[in-house]
Amino acid sequence: MHGERAVDLHTHSTASDGRLTPKQLMQLASAVGLDAIGLTDHDTTAGLAEAEAEAERLGLVVVPGVELSASYHGREAHMLGYFIDREDEAFQERLATFVRQRSERIDQMIDRLAAIGIRVDREAVVAKALGGTVGRPHLAWTLIEMGVVTDVSEAFDQYLATGRPAYVPRPYLSPEEAITLIRSAGGAPVLAHPWSTGDPATLVARLKPVGLAGMEVWYGEYAPEQREALRQIALANDVIPSGGSDFHVEDFKPGRDLGKPPVPWETIERLHQAAIDWNHR
Secondary structure (H helix, E strand, O other): OOOOOOEEEEEOOOOOOOOOOHHHHHHHHHHOOOOEEEEOOEOOOOOHHHHHHHHHHHOOEEEEEEEEOEEEOOEEOOEEEEOOOOOOHHHHHHHHHHHHHHHHHHHHHHHHHHHOOOOOOHHHHHHHOOOOOOOHHHHHHHHHHHOOOOOHHHHHHHHHOOOOOOOOOOOOEOHHHHHHHHHHOOOEEEEOOHHHHOOHHHHHHHHHHHOOOEEEEEEOOOOHHHHHHHHHHHHHHOOEEEEEOOEOOOOOOOOOOOOOOOOOOHHHHHHHHHHHHHHOO
């Protein structure tokens, strides 16, 4: 252990659906007292170089990552990948496909909103992505700007979440496919926000033999008892407990403030070693 150095291993920038540029995110991380930060944008590693340059100036450690969308029995089973090889061409080609699918999905959701009388300017949505991957949060922020809803939670609850009028399912990987993709690029796969899966104990037991390295335990929104239950699942399956805020922007959702979950520094070392060990089997 290395004292009380502060760590947050799950964050997003304007490279995907966060509201801060990678540089701004590093500046906020420094301001709130973080020593290490994992940048895990959805389906892209495009923000890492800018983040690393600013982090070096500020004396921060950046843990390079990505978040892939996977599904398990119709529930979210997103997979974080840490210490991936960004130069892996096959990996980057798959990410480019996912980005294109995200854009097509937003077009379909805009069409569904129009069908119920809410006409959204696509260019306004794309502009909010600031050149990054467009996603549902950008559509939510546009609806707020239009006065249709008052906040992100209302946008999802009323229109954008599963089963709501504008929702369009996206093509998902299976958790096994996401693990294989991350492992193929030299990374360590970690199950994100496990309670979203509906049955984390069963899923983690199933995924450990195919290469799952860890699971989020200290996740921003989870109550202490939820975190403890996940810690026990991680222990029972011999996977690395990890965590982070899932930060997108300040005051995004309760519990999602940058640097809030208490993630141990040794998590970084264990994930790095897990990537190395797998690649040298």
